[in-house]
Every structure is written in C-alpha cells, then in structure tokens.
Amino acid sequence: MKTQSLGSIRKSFAPWADPSEKPLIRFENVTKTFDGFTAVDDLSLDIYTREFFALLGASGCGKSTLLRMLAGFERPTKGRIVLDGEDLTGIPPYRRPVNMMFQSYALFPHMSVAKNIAFGLKQDGMAKSEREDRIAEVLKLVKMERFANRKPDQLSGGQQQRVALARSLAKRPKVLLLDEPLGALDKKLREETQFELTDLQYDLGMTFIMVTHDQEEAMTMADRIAVMDQGHIRQIGTPPEIYEAPSSRFVADFVGSVNIFEGKVAKKTGERVTLETPSGGVIEADNGGAAEAGSTAWYAVRPEKLIISAEPLDGPNVFSGEVWEIAYIGDMTLFHLKLDDGSILRVSMVNRARSSPLQLTWHERAWASFAPDAGLVLVR
Amino acid sequence: MAASGMGKGVFRRVAIGLPYLWLLALFLIPFLIVLKISVSTIATAIPPYTPTFGDISTWLDGIRQFTFENYLWIASDSLYITSYLESLKIAAISTVLTLAIGYPLAYGMARAPQRMKPLLLMLVILPFWTSFLIRVYAWIGILKPEGLLNQFLFFLGVIDAPLIITNTPVAIYIGIVYSYLPFMVLPIFANLDKMDGRLLEAAADLGSTPLRAFWTITFPLSLRGVLAGAFLVFIPAVGEFVIPDLLGGSRTLMIGKTLWMEFFNNRDWPVSSAVAIILLLILVVPIVIFQRIQDRQEASR
Numbered sequence: 001m002k003t004q005s006l007g008s009i010r011k012s013f014a015p016w017a018d019p020s021e022k023p024l025i026r027f028e029n030v031t032k033t034f035d036g037f038t039a040v041d042d043l044s045l046d047i048y049t050r051e052f053f054a055l056l057g058a059s060g061c062g063k064s065t066l067l068r069m070l071a072g073f074e075r076p077t078k079g080r081i082v083l084d085g086e087d088l089t090g091i092p093p094y095r096r097p098v099n100m101m102f103q104s105y106a107l108f109p110h111m112s113v114a115k116n117i118a119f120g121l122k123q124d125g126m127a128k129s130e131r132e133d134r135i136a137e138v139l140k141l142v143k144m145e146r147f148a149n150r151k152p153d154q155l156s157g158g159q160q161q162r163v164a165l166a167r168s169l170a171k172r173p174k175v176l177l178l179d180e181p182l183g184a185l186d187k188k189l190r191e192e193t194q195f196e197l198t199d200l201q202y203d204l205g206m207t208f209i210m211v212t213h214d215q216e217e218a219m220t221m222a223d224r225i226a227v228m229d230q231g232h233i234r235q236i237g238t239p240p241e242i243y244e245a246p247s248s249r250f251v252a253d254f255v256g257s258v259n260i261f262e263g264k265v266a267k268k269t270g271e272r273v274t275l276e277t278p279s280g281g282v283i284e285a286d287n288g289g290a291a292e293a294g295s296t297a298w299y300a301v302r303p304e305k306l307i308i309s310a311e312p313l314d315g316p317n318v319f320s321g322e323v324w325e326i327a328y329i330g331d332m333t334l335f336h337l338k339l340d341d342g343s344i345l346r347v348s349m350v351n352r353a354r355s356s357p358l359q360l361t362w363h364e365r366a367w368a369s370f371a372p373d374a375g376l377v378l379v380r
Numbered sequence: 381m382a383a384s385g386m387g388k389g390v391f392r393r394v395a396i397g398l399p400y401l402w403l404l405a406l407f408l409i410p411f412l413i414v415l416k417i418s419v420s421t422i423a424t425a426i427p428p429y430t431p432t433f434g435d436i437s438t439w440l441d442g443i444r445q446f447t448f449e450n451y452l453w454i455a456s457d458s459l460y461i462t463s464y465l466e467s468l469k470i471a472a473i474s475t476v477l478t479l480a481i482g483y484p485l486a487y488g489m490a491r492a493p494q495r496m497k498p499l500l501l502m503l504v505i506l507p508f509w510t511s512f513l514i515r516v517y518a519w520i521g522i523l524k525p526e527g528l529l530n531q532f533l534f535f536l537g538v539i540d541a542p543l544i545i546t547n548t549p550v551a552i553y554i555g556i557v558y559s560y561l562p563f564m565v566l567p568i569f570a571n572l573d574k575m576d577g578r579l580l581e582a583a584a585d586l587g588s589t590p591l592r593a594f595w596t597i598t599f600p601l602s603l604r605g606v607l608a609g610a611f612l613v614f615i616p617a618v619g620e621f622v623i624p625d626l627l628g629g630s631r632t633l634m635i636g637k638t639l640w641m642e643f644f645n646n647r648d649w650p651v652s653s654a655v656a657i658i659l660l661l662i663l664v665v666p667i668v669i670f671q672r673i674q675d676r677q678e679a680s681r
Contacts, residue, residue, distance in 0.1 A: 093584040094588055
C-alpha cells in the first residue's frame with residue numbers, strides 16, 4: 001500500500017512504529033459510562049514519550065472524558081490507565097504527575113498571574129527563591145514577564161491562554177494535557193500559537209496530549225491523531241495517514257473535504273478495481289486491495305486531487321456536470337459540479353496565477369477527472 | 381415625536397423619583413421627627429415632650445428650646461453604654477455562630493445535585509411561612525426547664541437536673557442564630573452556587589488536596605457572600621428586641637430592650653429617641669464599610 005510512505009513530519013520520530021519502545025501512557029480497555037450513556041467504550045490506546053498526540057472528534061465523542069480520566073477527574077467504569085508503568089486507578093488528581101490546561105483556562109480570579117503559577121509549586125513545598133525562579137522562567141517561556149502582577153480579568157483572551165499554559169508547565173509534568181487549548185482564540189492568534197506550542201513541546205521534550213474538534217489544529221500540531229466517534233477510536237495515524245489514507249468513510253469525511261462515490265466492484269485485478277456507480281458511471285481505482293469483487297465499495301477522492309476543465313477530457317474517471325457553485329477563496333477556488341445523477345462533485349483548484357485561464361461561470365457545463373491513484377477504495 | 385419624547389422623560393423621572401419619594405416619606409421624614417424629639421425635653425403632656433410644633437409662629441421659639449441634654453444623659457449613664465456594648469457583643473458573637481452553621485449549610489446546598497437545589501432552597505425559606513413571633517415563642521416551649529429539650533435529655537438520661545437555658549444569654553444566641561440563619565445561608569449559597577467548578581479541578585490538578593483547595597480557592601472566592609450574610613445578620617441583630625425580650629429575660633441589656641423600656645415604661649420619648657439616633661449612627665459605620673467593599677468589588681470587575 002502507498003500508505004507506508006506517509007510517515008511522520010518529524011522524520012526520525014516514530015516510537016509507535018518501534019516494537020521495542022515502551023509506551024508512556026496506556027489506556028487498557030477503558031470504558032466510562034454516565035447514567036447509562038457510554039462516553040468511552042472499551043478503548044485501548046498507547047501514547048509514547050515526547051509525542052504530541054491529538055484526540056480529534058466532534059463534541060460528545062468521548063475525547064474530553066478520556067482526557068479527564070487521565071487527569072483523574074473521572075474514574076474509568078472499566079479498564080485501567082497506566083502511566084509510566086504505574087496504575088493510575090485510585091490515585092487522586094492531586095497526586096498524578098500530569099497537568100492540564102483547561103479549555104476555559106480556569107485561572108484563579110482572585111490571584112495575580114504570578115500567584116496563579118506559584119499555586120502548583122507551593123503544593124510541592126518548593127522554596128520561595130526556587131519558586132520565583134521557576135515563575136520567571138515559565139513567564140519568559142510564554143512571553144508574559146511583564147504581566148506577573150496582573151489579575152486574570154485584566155488580561156486579554158490570548159494572554160490568559162498563555163498564563164494557563166505557563167501555570168500547567170510550571171510543575172514540569174510528565175504529561176501535559178490540553179483541552180481545546182486554542183478554542184477561545186481568534187483565527188490569526190490561533191495559527192501563531194499553534195506553531196509556538198509545537199516548538200515549545202519540542203524544546204521541552206514533554207509529552208503533550210491535546211483534545212480538539214478542529215482538524216486543522218490537530219493536523220498542524222500533532223505527531224499522531226486519534227479520530228474519535230461515539231466512544232471509539234476510528235483511526236490512529238500521523239496527519240498524512242489520516243488525510244491521505246483514511247480507513248473508513250467516517251474518517252475521510254470527518255477530516256477535510258472529500259468526494260465519495262459508492263459502487264459495485266465489477267472487476268478486480270490485484271490492486272486495481274473497477275467500480276460501477278448506480279447511475280452508470282465507471283471508476284478505475286488503484287489501492288483497492290481490500291475490496292472484494294461483487295461487493296459494494298466506496299471511492300474517496302479529495303477535491304484538490306481533481307482537475308476541472310471547460311472542455312471535454314480524455315482518459316478514465318471523467319465526470320461532467322453543471323457548474324452549480326463557485327467559491328473564490330483567494331488561494332484557491334472551489335467548484336461544485338452538479339452531476340447528471342444529481343450528486344455534487346467538489347473540485348478545488350489552486351490559484352497559481354493571478355488571473356485564472358479557466359473562465360467558468362455558473363450553469364456552464366464542465367468536466368472533471370482524477371487519476372486512478374488520486375483517491376482510495378474504502379470498504380467501510 | 382416630541383410629545384412621546386416628553387412622555388418618556390416624565391416616565392423616567394417618575395420611575396427614578398418614586399424610590400426617592402418612598403425613602404423621603406418613610407425614612408427621612410420619620411428620621412427627622414425622631415431627631416427632633418431627641419432634642420426636645422420630657423413634659424407631662426400629650427405628646428409627652430416639649431416643644432411641639434403646632435403653630436408656625438412659635439417655630440423659631442421652639443427651635444431655641446432644643447437641647448442636647450438627652451445625649452449627655454445617655455453618655456453619662458453607664459446603663460446605656462453597657463446596653464450598646466452588650467448589643468454589639470451579642471450581635472457579633474451571633475454573627476460568628478450563624479456563619480459557622482450557615483456556611484457548611486450553604487456549601488452542602490451548593491454541592492447538592494442540581495435537581496435537589498430548589499427543594500433545599502425551599503427548606504431554608506420555609507420557616508418564613510410562620511410568623512417570626514410564633515417561632516420565637518416556640519423556642520420558649522423547647523428551652524424552658526420543663527420544655528421539650530429538657531424532657532428529651534431526661535429521657536436519654538444525659539441530665540438529672542433541668543438545664544436552665546431560658547432567660548440566659550444562651551437562649552438569645554439560640555434565638556438569633558435560628559432566626560437569622562436564612563439571611564446568612566442565602567447570600568453564601570448564591571455565591572458558592574455560581575462558582576466555576578473547574579477552578580477546583582484546576583487546583584486539584586496542580587496538586588492541591590480538597591481541604592487546601594477549599595481554603596485557598598473556595599473560601600476566598602465566597603468572601604463576598606460571607607460579608608453580605610454577616611452584615612444581614614449583624615445589623616438587625618444589634619437592634620433586636622423581640623428575641624432578648626422573650627428569651628433573654630429581664631436581666632439582659634440589649635439596646636432594643638432599653639429603648640423599649642425608656643419609651644413604654646418611663647414614657648421618656650426624648651431619651652428613647654436619642655437612644656435610637658445613636659443606634660442608627662453606630663449602625664451607619666458597618667453599613668458604609670459594607671457599601672465601600674461592594675463598590676470596590678464592583679469596580680474591580
């Protein structure tokens with residue numbers, strides 16, 4: 001499969017692929033139910049030292065519950081969580097070597113920034129001088145030195161986010177948990193902070209586990225992503241694996257934008273399959289090893305893998321339709337083609353030149369096509 | 381347009397003016413009357429003081445008769461000073477006791493399951509359905525030597541002679557704490573109930589035990605409610621009359637009782653008015669402090 005070439009961005013870093021590597025955190029068949037509602041369902045997961053791991057899913061998928069169980073705020077109904085060889089069952093949150101950065105930041109409103117950061121250090125009985133050094137160090141790390149004496153309500157959202165981060169880093173936890181860390185920031189600040197966080201994580205050599213519903217955030221920051229749905233992990237993989245080799249229609253659809261064709265496997269020769277769609281279309285596809293001849297399968301192809309033309313195109317996998325929507329986004333243009341069977345085909349085109357040679361407008365006929373290896377065949 | 385604008389203006393003025401009218405009619409004017417009586421002289425007449433302001437032509441003459449004698453009298457007689465101090469002491473101790481009982485109650489209510497809260501709140505307010513006077517009388521039935529409490533303790537065999545509680549300060553404390561408990565519980569509950577539970581999770585996450593988290597996070601953040609409750613108990617408790625009269629017996633000196641005796645037993649309206657004015661001045665101090673703190677907290681938001 002082509003997926004083998006889709007590795008981590010950090011080239012030499014792939015502890016999950018090394019069988020001799022021991023995971024730092026193990027979720028072992030963890031189940032959590034609330035009044036009959038199963039939030040996390042018999043879930044097992046290994047996370048490795050120095051990894052930046054993202055739990056990605058829609059709200060209510062169980063990702064926050066998973067994080068809260070690791071922090072100790074919730075107890076697993078079944079199963080156990082092991083951190084660095086130690087079973088965490090029954091250990092209260094205040095004795096766990098993990099710290100959490102809360103979605104709402106949860107800064108203590110009656111304490112200054114410095115006191116907020118000192119709070120955790122005082123619990124450890126750290127000496128005053130050492131404490132002050134540590135406070136100065138983490139404030140420098142998040143570039144908030146000038147705000148040490150401010151109260152949280154005198155700070156902007158972005159500044160509060162930095163203080164919350166500094167506070168959770170101050171105790172140098174083995175694992176830092178981040179619950180939607182950038183959720184409350186505006187887009188520009190969020191993008192900047194994403195890179196700062198990844199740099200920080202790399203420099204500190206800490207293990208980060210992040211919960212997010214924002215796939216772009218997960219893709220940008222994480223080494224590996226677990227896509228969650230209804231208490232289950234649907235797929236674990238590096239960002240390119242999740243995007244280019246989703247294991248199911250759910251993951252393909254959840255992460256990014258995708259066109260999915262349903263069809264019967266009419267012919268299969270090795271990896272190459274021919275799908276016949278209900279409306280009579282034919283799709284020639286590579287990467288079809290998992291599909292069985294005669295069964296139903298789906299072909300998933302991302303909009304940017306298609307080309308669009310105002311003239312008829314040659315070759316396999318050509319579809320024609322009416323231009324239904326055009327969205328000019330700036331860096332790219334998104335077309336919705338309404339095919340003859342009524343379904344919508346999404347095609348995106350990168351605007352390399354300032355004026356596009358393609359002069360398509362609404363309700364004109366257009367042709368789109370993709371290579372057999374542009375997408376992949378899914379059987380789930 | 382102009383007419384409706386004017387109509388609005390009139391409405392606004394009425395809306396703002398009404399509370400002031402209310403205060404003027406029911407607070408400021410009675411206050412001025414009491415103030416005036418307090419600088420009058422006792423007389424065998426109806427009303428029992430002089431000067432009275434019947435005829436406008438005698439007003440100037442009447443004002444010349446004003447005297448601070450009553451205030452000097454109060455300052456010179458240890459009875460009044462002792463009464464004031466005793467009232468302040470009883471009110472202060474009662475406030476501390478009410479806080480000690482009310483805070484855990486409010487805390488328990490705030491931590492109770494959401495669906496239980498309306499019921500618990502109801503239970504706190506429920507005693508108000510019975511007259512205050514009847515409830516204080518009921519305490520006599522409970523606390524008197526042959527009362528329910530002593531009978532129960534006899535039954536248990538804990539005591540062999542009845543506990544004397546009525547007509548002692550202990551009975552006053554019980555009465556005040558019981559009567560004013562809702563005024564302590566409600567503001568503290570309101571404060572604790574809206575506290576962000578994630579702050580405690582954050583505290584636990586940073587290594588703080590639940591007990592330390594209470595003293596470093598919960599309690600400081602609920603101080604505003606504690607303060608409101610403390611003043612709501614302390615201020616009326618200082619001037620309390622019914623409870624010391626019914627439960628405290630004849631030996632208790634609280635300023636409310638002294639005032640009552642001065643007014644009804646001695647028929648000395650001027651001195652009892654002066655007692656009331658001084659009580660008001662004493663209470664203005666904590667009220668102003670309370671306002672200051674409220675304003676400061678409002679400003680820091």
